[in-house]
Amino acid sequence: MSRVVSPPPQPTSVEPELTYENGRVVQAAAAPLVPEASGSLADIPFDNAREAPDETVLSRKDTAGQWRPVTAAAFRDEVLALAKGLVTAGIQPGDRLAIMSRTRYEWTLLDFAAWAAGAITVPVYPTSSAAQTAWILADSGAVACVVEGVEHTRLVTSVRGQVPGLREVWQLDTGALGQLVTAGRAVDDEEVTRRRAALTPRTIATLVYTSGTTGVPKGCVLTHGNFFAEVDNAVELLHPVFRSVSTEPASTLLFLPLSHVLGRMVAIGCLRARVRLGHAPSIATEDLLADLAGFRPTFLVAIPYVLEKVYNTGRATAEAMGRAASFDRAAAVARAYGEALLARRDGTGPGPSLALRAGHALYDPLVYRRIRAALGGKVRYAICGGSPLGRRLAAFYAGAGVEVFEGYGLTETTAAATVTPPLRPRLGTVGRPMPGTAVRIAEDGEVLLRGGQVFGGYWEGGRVRPAFDGEWFPSGDLGALDDGGYLTITGRKKELIITAGGKNVAPAPLEDRLRAHPLVGQCMVVGDNRPYVAALLTLEPDGLAHWRRMRGKTEVPLARLVTDPELLAELQHAVDDANSLVSRAESIRRFAVLPVDFTEERGHLTPSLKLRRAAIAEDFAREIEALYARS
Template identity: 70%
Template sequence: MSQPPLTEPQIKTEHGRVREISVPPLAPAVTHGNLADIPFTNAVEAPAETALTRKGRTDTWWHMTTRDFAREVQAVAKGLVALGLNPGDRVAIMARTTYEWTLTDFAAWTAGLITVPVYPTSSPSQARHILQDAGVRACFVEDVQQSRLISAERGNLPGLEHLWQFSSGAVGHIMDAGRDIPDAAVDERRARTGPESVATLIYTSGTTGPPKGCVLTHGNFFAEVDNAIELLHPVFRSVSAEPASTLLFLPLSHVFGRMVAIGCLRARVRLGHAPSIQTDDLLADLASFAPTFLLGIPYVLEKVYNTGRATAEKMGRASSFDRGARIARRYGEAVEEREHGHGDGPGWGLRAARGLYDTLIYRRIRAALGGHCRHIICGGSPLGRRLAAFFEGAGVAIYEGYGLTETTAAATATPPLKPRLGTVGWPLPGTAVRIADDGEVLIKGGHVFSGYWDARTASAVPHLDADGWMPTGDLGTLDDEGYLRITGRKKDLIITSGGKNLAPAPLEDWLRAHPLVSQCLVVGDNRPYVTALLTLEPDGLAHWQRMHKKEHLSTAELLVDGDLLRNLQQAVDEANSQVSRPESIRRFAVLPRDFTETDGHLTPSMKLRRAAIVRDFAAEIEKMYVR
């Protein structure tokens, strides 16, 4: 199956600069039906084809056909009807990335309901806010701990009538409740739901205030996944003899993971779920499932790279790994230049060197991803040119994208065969991107949400400007060919006392990629110069201690250890080389503990809560400005 032609983007310039780019859709707009139709259409058109692969109690994977998945969706939907849930009612799902999550999502849509994701790590107050604001009537949880958390809040949730626990057999009980409900009762509800109907309320991370519910319709998801499937043809329509498959490990409570799950079922790509992201658990699942592509975030790719280098260093082959990494980056950059008509691609010598290091290094990197992975869709935050080029050279194509909950995940993506490393690509087909006068990224498209949920009216409040553009709050630039580069958050913009404006994200992303650094917060608003708070990556630190024979040092001793501080200073110097002198980090402080969601320093999607961090570490910040 060949790659469908990509329509060339339409670019508008103002005063010699690219200000707007739009890409025509690759898929026709869906004018009738809804997401719940997907399992039933699959069951009719390809009943024996594998829809999902599930992990059994003996850690072995078994296949589920499209016919069997549709039967389970219908059975759960009938149970929801029997238990008194009405069309338009909101049903929450609070669980890790499991088969039951996807099953109940589609079953709820089949019954005409609206699903409301809740992060499994949410605090009682966070979960309460979402359930109250959405007016949830029923809630699925994964285990007894989550059940206790919600039960403790029942007094504040008078509208919550049902609480079901996956681990105690909730799915089977609901199926039993619906045995006497005729299929026609559910089919009629499904037929009444159209593309304009609300599919889900997904709440934002709440970095700057209480989470807001984004109202996403069935049509929003169709516009997103149908164009993504056509654009990322090598991913969803595997061009090799091996059928496409993916193991989903990112949270389904986040729009990114949800979009890919829906896209896989829409494209009939074999889908698996991995609930644990602990390194050993995930590596074992990847090895046994062997996906052809993965959905990832920069943190995961940084972890794979850093673990590979640490292993090489432990074996006394760090210099060999570093040479191989340089070869991979050069190879990836040469491929990029060829695709853009600026060169002939990797020369004979570079191809030969890559072949040598493929055996020594790259094969091990691919093995950590399951051995069969050739594509990674990456989002959440900028990956960076160095790492993107490395993986491209190591034989894993990276499709970097950018989007928000409000845009049903990706608004831009790297187009196949036209990569531009270090950018987040062109607009998704059917999407337009514009840069406002102040540098803010504006978006239009069929996947842009209806608005934010208003609990008083149980409807969406539109969030578009007079011309139909959605302001993202992100800052960015478009290059001469229309590739988008995200430079930071508008609200995060730092203005030093000397009047220098800078976005902290590029420095933070660069430092976070270092094996010793877990998190980084750049500080400098109304200050004479820029500083940073650093936290240490446990695995990277443990490896460093072994290599420097300093396992005996306590945390307090490490924070003042000269060798460690010199290594961190080198990392800061590397980051500073990417920016001007006024934007560079002059001093840094290493904190004794990491930022966590529990402490209120991270959102459930791992974004920094800047105000909380600055407040809680005010003393450490002040010390960096004492002469």
Template identity: 65%
Template sequence: MQPPSAAPVPSSASGSTPLLVEPEVRRLDGVAREVSVPPLVAPVTYGSLADLPFENAEAAPADVVLSRRAEAGKWTPVTAAEFAEQVRAVAKGLIAEGLAPGDRIAVMARTTYEWTLLDFAAWAAGLVTVPVYPTSSVFQTRWILQDTGAVALVTETAAQAAALRPERERLPDLRHLWVIEKGHVERLAESGAHVPDQEVAVRRGVLGPDTLATVVYTSGTTGRPRGCALTHGNFFAEVDNAVELLYPVFKARTREEASVLLFLPMSHVFGRMVAIACVRARVRLGHAPSLKSEDLLADLASFRPTCLLAIPYMLEKVFNVARAKAELGRRVSTFDRAASVAQRYGEALEAGRAGTGDGPGRALRAARAFYDPLVYRRIRNAMGGRVRYIICGGSPLGRRLAAFFVGAGIEIYEGYGLTETTGAATVTPPLKPRMGTVGWPLPGVRVRIAADGEILLAGGPVLRGYWDPQAGGVVPATADGWLATGDLGSLDDEGYLAITGRKKEMLITAGGKSVAPAPLE
């Protein structure tokens, strides 16, 4: 029997090798103005994200789908069957506590196992999750809780809960305040023991792709932040096509088990999207709550991921720290020569894949092999020793830095997106990367460049609307289906997108022309 949320996929997309689907580029006066890539996976027509743990438990109950941090340096494997049972138990606890379908439950925590567990348990109970950054002020947190009318809040620490207790009088809808470090998630699972399993099945059964899954607040560069109302269908359109496109990360089967260590904030849609993709593809997922160098390095060494999520700053830091260590060891000249070789190797590899060159020559391959144990392997070992892929987003990554990591043996998949696009709207195509760009549209997404250079986006992952309690729920985000991003960009002749600036930074000349002060590096 086919899982409820499964959708038929093109036969070419479900095969054993990744596909290269060329984009359709539309031009105006000879200049590329719009680009689209057809979806690799048909849109989901029924079911929800809440079904994923149970589908996995039925299809492959013994597969390890997550690892949970235990004592230092230890990870406890969690099978698909175990995770589904935990999701069901916590969902029953939420039901026992009186949370009704459509109620909002906020989560204020770092990147932890409990975050993902609560996400799926809340969905299984028919709820809507609302992420809150653990660094948010009391005012910011109160605003989000008031705006969504959240009936429950789960904090990671007792200190976070204590800071919010004086605000309870201003939060009449908030009935429950649970604390992860006090064991309240486990108590929830116990409190729902008397709730029949069928109650969870019934609540799951009424959910569909158009059901609201989460309200994620933007950073709010001006005024108050806006709540992006993302549906289960938005996530499926994003995740299913990303899993197919990024075949090497999520679907390739090698001698090494695929695994992702997540350390970017779960309060951001990028981190949650990748967590959902891992559950969807049954790729082992781990959570690293601390970004302190010593803690993160220890987690990388013990978990040994094959894929990481990162922002460009982190990759810059890895490069700079490696060079600084080489300088202390009086090996900086060796490092610089190795960096030059890696950059040239990465660029030659890109040219070979694009058909504009022959790939790395014999001398370049020999030089790379020479420097691998001296420099590149040490960098890979600092990341756990098995990292082969890094998914990078948040801001543009410099071409030279991307080429260095590719030459050092780590593929870089750069993407661009917003909270409103449920994560990535564009991403590097693995079979035809172009460093210095943010790739092609994710399959199923359309990108348009407006007359003033603003990037417009449309497609399955793009939100339907913003949360607006005064209007009774969700109000449409666009009038015509095209989301105005506020970012400036350009398309090359083959449809690759480059980010060039922010629209708010535009200068208006005396002649009325809009110009960006400088392109982004």
């Protein structure tokens, strides 16, 4: 059912309280917009059904590929029926239920049903290795695991000997949930009501395991209260995104993994705000674009990779049509237009000039409308997290009619700790503290965080081990606050490179800029205790395939292509562009192109696509040494 909002709601403004030391901002704190919630996340489907039973809260794709509405009442009934099935299967309050699946409707259904049964859910990335899966299942003490398909069933079955407490493995694709629902029909509804009533904001909702870039994954203990503090303030703050500002009801298609805390927060936030939610299991370009076209969301939550992919695909299409120069001119106009538009909103500029407005009007039907069409046609806002999007791409999307809200957070902070405030963007930053959150910069530049969404500790031996002393959680990231309370992330504390000349180099800005290039898949900057900074690059398959076609080199083997002078020259332009961000001492002097990609299967990436630097350095030690052979 569509909701008409008239007049459109205005975004809530939260001016942070700033603390100065020696003339610089060292702390920004924003008051919460909502009181502390009571109850638990398990109440959300039941509250929705009571308040608006006929409102569409989800859409689910049927076997014919059509998106079908799911009302609040229908979802409540499914949650209740599945919760009763879990009770029949022996799931007790406090038991851990693992979920290993791609992003799909059943994932969110299981989450809420498990909570209604009093259980704690444990996400497992569907791409996890046997060793990672065994560790998470054993460490969490999972008594049951729901998997998506036969391959996951085989994987979990192969490690059951290492997980003595695991009693059940249920497979989605063989109808396991339907079987549970059937088995639970004899359970009285009051049993689920009783279990829900026993939950409080302090009850553990989920154990979300970190990626483990330097060791085994650690289980972050997140409570129902942590999620309420996060989503309730986010919904209240982001009116233009989470609530309709016209006759078009707000909706989003979730393609982030629900194993990741950001995807999980979005799913919960949408149900909490009754924003129509759909699930897309595949982020392969063709699959995702087809799902976006069918669902037609009004906003997206994405990692930079997706927005980079849409941009690069648009340019590749234009190049294939012989219109690359026209696309590049349109992109330049969009960036300038976006910069001017956002500067006016930030109060630092007059807005787009007459010439920019004319150029924008010219290219909108030719280029920008096609970019928006690739996102489904109705998207006007995007929330971006996971890594920095980059100023140029954020300005481009703003100029193309899609405003990007960047955010920053960690698993330990239940996703976002900062976010771009509505209509108050500041390019190059990750926004201001979320309402109810404080950010402090330590003497060494580390970002410290405080707020209701900050977790209490890590799971260890069936108990919660406090993760930090005092009131501030040390993020491990380096950053700075400006005079508006906006945070800029400059790098990871543990990843700082110190060259032989004593220069401190944060690799993240260089790596993020290079990954935005259509030919670059992954990048790792090196140079610790070396005379200069260098980099290892891998090639992005789709971008490389397009490059090959345009230059008639489809038959050239990859092993020869990585030394192709034309390819190296193009990559050198990308490196030069990245180097424009830093000083000469911090710039990349040499790079090597690898004939293989960094992958999770090879142990080079975490499930959330973060670099395992030590593993990469070990496996490509010879290539790294060659970068310094002539120094």
